[in-house]
Amino acid sequence: MDKLKILVVDDESRMRKLVKDFLVKSDYEVIEAEDGSQALDIFFQIKDIALIILDVMMPKMNGMEVCREIRNYSKVPIIMLTAKSEERDELQGFEMGVDEYITKPFSPKILVARVEAVLKRSIQVEEDEFLEFNGITINKAAHVVTIEGEQIELSYKEFELLTYFMENRGIALSREKILNSVWNYDYFGDARTIDTHVKKLRSKMGEKGETIKTIWGMGYKFE
Numbered sequence: 001m002d003k004l005k006i007l008v009v010d011d012e013s014r015m016r017k018l019v020k021d022f023l024v025k026s027d028y029e030v031i032e033a034e035d036g037s038q039a040l041d042i043f044f045q046i047k048d049i050a051l052i053i054l055d056v057m058m059p060k061m062n063g064m065e066v067c068r069e070i071r072n073y074s075k076v077p078i079i080m081l082t083a084k085s086e087e088r089d090e091l092q093g094f095e096m097g098v099d100e101y102i103t104k105p106f107s108p109k110i111l112v113a114r115v116e117a118v119l120k121r122s123i124q125v126e127e128d129e130f131l132e133f134n135g136i137t138i139n140k141a142a143h144v145v146t147i148e149g150e151q152i153e154l155s156y157k158e159f160e161l162l163t164y165f166m167e168n169r170g171i172a173l174s175r176e177k178i179l180n181s182v183w184n185y186d187y188f189g190d191a192r193t194i195d196t197h198v199k200k201l202r203s204k205m206g207e208k209g210e211t212i213k214t215i216w217g218m219g220y221k222f223e
Contacts, residue, residue: 003029004119005048009039009066010055010081015104019053022108023115038060040069049076051119053111056082056093058194064096072098077122081106083086131166138163147208158201161194163213165222172220186207194219 006028010016011143013034020030027119031046033039037060043049052070056063079100080093093101099118102111105179131138135148144160146154154162160182165173175191183193202209 003027004050005029005031005033005046005047006035006115007039007042007052007059009033009036009045009063011035011058012055015055015081018108019111022112023196026112026116028115035059036063039066043070043076050078051079051115051122053079053081053115054079062133064092067096067098068092077118078112079118079162114162124205131163132167133169134208134211136162136205136211138166147205152204153206156203157197158204161197161201162205165220169222172215172218172221178219 006023008016008019008023008030009032010019011034016032016034020032023030031042031049033042035058039052039054040061043052054063054066063080063082067080070076070078075100078097079102081100081102081104081212083104099121100114102114129139129141131140137146138144138147138159140163145154145159145162161178164178164182173193178194179191198212202212205211211222213223215221
């Protein structure tokens, strides 16, 4: 299995070496950048960077500017290193999408522990964005459904309905529960709305439509 790549960005070579040594010991691959501009070049060149450790105070382009630029294109986890402990700076960073803040000086062991925690969270979020069962795959982030690798076109509510079914696989769901969960409590429709959507959904799913079972007098079960 390939090692996870971490980009370490700091204008102090001594700091980069310290961070790199501890991360390499923990079996990560480390790529170094000595300023913000170089960091962006490396990030867009190497597509599979798992996490960025980014110093705030740097020449040419500071950490905040780098973070802002990366966030226009990517959700890659970012840990900020800062010599300042001002709350205002940290709040600005969190608003821009920084995942974690570590104030210098810090314990390298603590840094490695934070890296592992942030990566674990990030991987969990990615996994939560996908649902897969019996050849049916849902990418929640992209709002895409594929069946045996072929993409099918669903309306917004059909997508929400199929997602709800797959998240509650094997559970008997009443029409009322489906209405409340997929159409929300402020919807004053009736059971026929669900039946109509299920009929269209089954039709678009072809043979896989049989995974949505009707429970007479109650609702549906996905299995």
